[in-house]
Amino acid sequence: MSLESLKNVVSVDVEDYFHAEVWAQVVQRSDWDQCACRVEANTQRLLELFAAQMVHATFFVVGWVAERFPALIREIEAAGHELACHSYWHRLIYQLSPKDFREDTQRAKQVIEQITGVPIYGYRAPTYSIVAGSLWALEILVELGFTYDSSIFPIHHDRYGIPWAPRKPFRIQTPAGPLMEYPLTTFRIGNHSLPVGGGGYLRLLPQWYTRFGIRRARQEGLPIVAYVHPWEIDPSQPRLPGKLTSRLRHYTNLSKTYDRLNDMLRQGAFTSFRESGLAEMAEDVDLYAYQQHQN
Secondary structure, X not given: OOHHHOOEEEEEEEOOHHHOHHHOOOOOHHHHHHOOOOHHHHHHHHHHHHHHHOOOOEEEEOHHHHHHOHHHHHHHHHOOOEEEEOOOOOOOXXXXXXXXXXXXXXXXXXXXXXXXXXXXOEEOOHHHOXXXXXXXXXXXXXXXXOOEEOOOOOOOOOOOOOOOOOOOOEEEEEOOEEEEEOOOOEEEEOOEEEEOOEHHHHHXXXXXXXXXXXXXXXXXXXXXXXXXXXXXXXXXXXXXXXOHHHHHHHHOOOOOHHHHHHHHHOOOOEEOHHHHOHHHHOEEEOHHHHHHHHO
């Protein structure tokens, strides 16, 4: 696939503000139903933006959200967007057993599919928590009927990342069969891979950094795999108590994310994973053998 024909992907991790990992010790899952939900209105605002930009996106939906807002899930599908899975309880995979991961993922997949009657094939782990120690989850995804994943971030981070993973789309050979992997976008400065194009990186870092990083990634022949959370365009959301670092990470620049996302979309050719054609550029990778080689 030529550089000129590369399409970029924009995705939405459909979760509410209290689902974010920084609040995992502040808001217990048993208390979620008592929280003021804002995910529906925020997601609808993103739908309006995508419609104005004539962009289709991939929506990775938390099963808990789908169960409570089925009309929103049908609205996403009716607008031509792709539905995908973002777990049921939004728990870090490397803190789960394989049995718990399978049950959580299967429950979420079934909930989303039953709402629209449309099969879903894509998965994204909460907080990108498919790391070197949780690669076992990929085999389970194949067994549950997923054909692609977008959970691997090839960077160093305190909560996630596989810094030695390939940086462009690749096909993983698991014991259960193949799985397409769409890693999140990075660009290189020297020997370092830096993240760009989504979430906190779009919101917290200056706009010149995003534009520079996207340009560098494209020069390397990499597609942009961007993402956003609905709560990131909501500066009026309730303020939760917590550590200063958590509050800074979560609340900084909420008023700027919408405009920055809009600006990024204008840089061209964003669509869903389903419509991107990025699988055409993928090569087969034995990620397990690759891990052993890197270690």
